[in-house]
Amino acid sequence: MLSYSESITIKINLKCFIVQSLPCKLLRFGREGSGLKGTAMFGYVIINKGDMKFREFDVYHAYYCGLCRSLKEKYGLFGQMTLSYDMTFVIMLLTGLYEPEEAEGSCKCVAHPFEKHGIRRNEFTEYAADMNLLLSYYKCKDDWEDDKKYRQRFYASLLEKGYRKLGGKYRKKTRKIENLMGQIKKEEEAGCRDIDKMSRLFGEVMAEVMVCKEDIWKENLYRLGLYLGKFIYLCDAYEDIEKDLKDGNYNPLLGMYENPDFEEECREILTMMMAECSKEFEKLPILENIEILRNIIYSGVWYRYEKVRVKRKSEEKGQAKKNE
Amino acid sequence: MNNPYEVLGVSGNASEEEIKKAYRTLSRKYHPDANLNNPNKAQAEEKFKQIQEAYQQIVKERTEGYGNGGYGNTGYERNGYNSRGYDSRDGNGYGGGFGGFGSFGGFGSFGSFGGFGNFGGGSTGYEEDGHLRAAGNYVRNGYYKEARNVLDSMSEKNARWYYYSALAHGGLGNTVAAREHAKRASVMEPGNADYRNLAYRFENGGTQYRQRQYTYGSPYAGSGNFCLRLCIWNLICNVCCNGWMCCGGSPYRGY
Numbered sequence: 254m255l256s257y258s259e260s261i262t263i264k265i266n267l268k269c270f271i272v273q274s275l276p277c278k279l280l281r282f283g284r285e286g287s288g289l290k291g292t293a294m295f296g297y298v299i300i301n302k303g304d305m306k307f308r309e310f311d312v313y314h315a316y317y318c319g320l321c322r323s324l325k326e327k328y329g330l331f332g333q334m335t336l337s338y339d340m341t342f343v344i345m346l347l348t349g350l351y352e353p354e355e356a357e358g359s360c361k362c363v364a365h366p367f368e369k370h371g372i373r374r375n376e377f378t379e380y381a382a383d384m385n386l387l388l389s390y391y392k393c394k395d396d397w398e399d400d401k402k403y404r405q406r407f408y409a410s411l412l413e414k415g416y417r418k419l420g421g422k423y424r425k426k427t428r429k430i431e432n433l434m435g436q437i438k439k440e441e442e443a444g445c446r447d448i449d450k451m452s453r454l455f456g457e458v459m460a461e462v463m464v465c466k467e468d469i470w471k472e473n474l475y476r477l478g479l480y481l482g483k484f485i486y487l488c489d490a491y492e493d494i495e496k497d498l499k500d501g502n503y504n505p506l507l508g509m510y511e512n513p514d515f516e517e518e519c520r521e522i523l524t525m526m527m528a529e530c531s532k533e534f535e536k537l538p539i540l541e542n543i544e545i546l547r548n549i550i551y552s553g554v555w556y557r558y559e560k561v562r563v564k565r566k567s568e569e570k571g572q573a574k575k576n577e
Numbered sequence: 578m579n580n581p582y583e584v585l586g587v588s589g590n591a592s593e594e595e596i597k598k599a600y601r602t603l604s605r606k607y608h609p610d611a612n613l614n615n616p617n618k619a620q621a622e623e624k625f626k627q628i629q630e631a632y633q634q635i636v637k638e639r640t641e642g643y644g645n646g647g648y649g650n651t652g653y654e655r656n657g658y659n660s661r662g663y664d665s666r667d668g669n670g671y672g673g674g675f676g677g678f679g680s681f682g683g684f685g686s687f688g689s690f691g692g693f694g695n696f697g698g699g700s701t702g703y704e705e706d707g708h709l710r711a712a713g714n715y716v717r718n719g720y721y722k723e724a725r726n727v728l729d730s731m732s733e734k735n736a737r738w739y740y741y742s743a744l745a746h747g748g749l750g751n752t753v754a755a756r757e758h759a760k761r762a763s764v765m766e767p768g769n770a771d772y773r774n775l776a777y778r779f780e781n782g783g784t785q786y787r788q789r790q791y792t793y794g795s796p797y798a799g800s801g802n803f804c805l806r807l808c809i810w811n812l813i814c815n816v817c818c819n820g821w822m823c824c825g826g827s828p829y830r831g832y
Contacts, residue, residue, distance in 0.1 A: 527786055536636045538601060
């Protein structure tokens, strides 16, 4: 998720710290916690805040808060801590597509104790909360099995009850996702260099999450999720490549890294993935909140990539100066 | 099946937005949930289905070439659009231009290339090898998996091989390999227009996406995460509280 270290010192940020950083800090999502490459699955599908109208942000935030509420009600405090922006995107996408009945309200919460703010919930909020918990559980379990991080086992055990409930509700989905996760792990251990194969495995996990109903939109949603997942997997690999190289960890892009056009190639490949994703998105008859969704698909998803680019560029500059 | 444009009540050259709007309006009206107490419930549901199908059909026609290669590759694409065949029966001039897509079925992820109408060109001198010819036939008919099996069993890899391989990979959604092989074919035989076109299409596959992307500012403005940025704004607001920067009097935005 978002980096949090800088923000702690600022008083006001405490509020935001609780909501955004605590979950990922505790559960160690994002890159720090990724024992397995393919499972750093949260924190990519976010908005580009700078290019968003205040009104749009309010709506986005209302869905985000709705998700937070649902997680808390269904899975308690520890469930709430798995809250992610990525699933907010899933909610808004499915909401735009199906236009379900919605409960709108306002509330105060820990994160914003002094102001009332809007909150929106519908059937897809519940669905996304389930998926959020499911993925978080796998993440913790993987980390535990991989690195024997006791803290992860502790969190996995906290989420276990909720997970068992879900196993019955989404039997087919959970079985498929579990199977895919197992395959990713196996291939990573074997050091698979096939970028298409590896990204597809993770893409299919996202695709399963995206397909909420067996209906006429299934194929579009599946492909949308597939390519979004591929993007996330490869973007994460791109982000970690230097670190993985140093530590001797698996990374699907290792084979490509020696290539002099590595940066260029990565950008091209990532763009192709998002291009496919956006194509499927544009086919769906979504009008509601389309600007927010486009903001995420065309811009927000590049946040982490751009961040790494900026960092690497400044490092290169520093290196060049030193050499002089 | 009826003309899908008629089902949605829009003209044949309606914009994407108009079609989406028409779909939304009609689907709200005929949605089963909205017709629970309607005595003609069954008809409404039937109509709802028709609307959904009409919408899907229009999208498919307008984007044909996108195909469905990514979804399990179950061969869905082979009997997808054309088996409905409404345009051939319809004969009101509307469907005329679309018949030709059938044989290609859909080329997976090549959507932005606008279909593969000009691909193929029959057998050439390249295909003296029976294996290669078989692979070409498979690719042309959308049997990408079978094409891959044949291609992978071959040891001699010439430009034609890379060309078919790129198409097969593309159909299966293997974007990275498809792009690489298309490039290689074009490098091996720079004079071949088919190869060059394919490589070019891959290079420019994301053009449309990129154009849209450029309408946004960089998501990472280099000053830390947006939460932090907001907080700095909030600080500024607190310091000079009469400023217009106070976000329209709704301070929680600086959460």
